[in-house]
Amino acid sequence: MTARTSDSWAGAAADYTEAIRLARDTGRATELAMSLAGLSWLEARTGREQACREHAAETLALSGSREIHWAEARALFAGRSRAVLGGSGRRAVPSAATRHPARRAVPGRPRSLAAR
Numbered sequence: 001m002t003a004r005t006s007d008s009w010a011g012a013a014a015d016y017t018e019a020i021r022l023a024r025d026t027g028r029a030t031e032l033a034m035s036l037a038g039l040s041w042l043e044a045r046t047g048r049e050q051a052c053r054e055h056a057a058e059t060l061a062l063s064g065s066r067e068i069h070w071a072e073a074r075a076l077f078a079g080r081s082r083a084v085l086g087g088s089g090r091r092a093v094p095s096a097a098t099r100h101p102a103r104r105a106v107p108g109r110p111r112s113l114a115a116r
């Protein structure tokens with residue numbers, strides 16, 4: 001990771017942390033779940049296994065009862081990433097299909113369009 005990338009990750013972590021604080025202070029469950037999910041994803045990308053697991057677990061507890069499905073999906077992805085499961089300390093790199101959801105095969109869509 002370059003210094004510039006490192007600074008970007010640190011800035012993103014600070015933004016998520018502030019969003020989490022504000023969501024807690026104002027009682028905004030959806031914003032809290034989404035911010036926690038985003039932070040857990042970021043922690044998975046940067047190899048912070050324990051913090052990722054804690055934030056993903058909190059996200060799942062919060063979002064499951066409120067049906068905040070995108071937060072659930074993001075937390076599950078973060079919790080199952082290579083860096084977290086392998087404990088390698090390396091950042092997890094999502095597949096191209098994960099980075100670009102529109103490129104995944106969609107039922108009823110010709111494969112040639114799904115691959116673009």
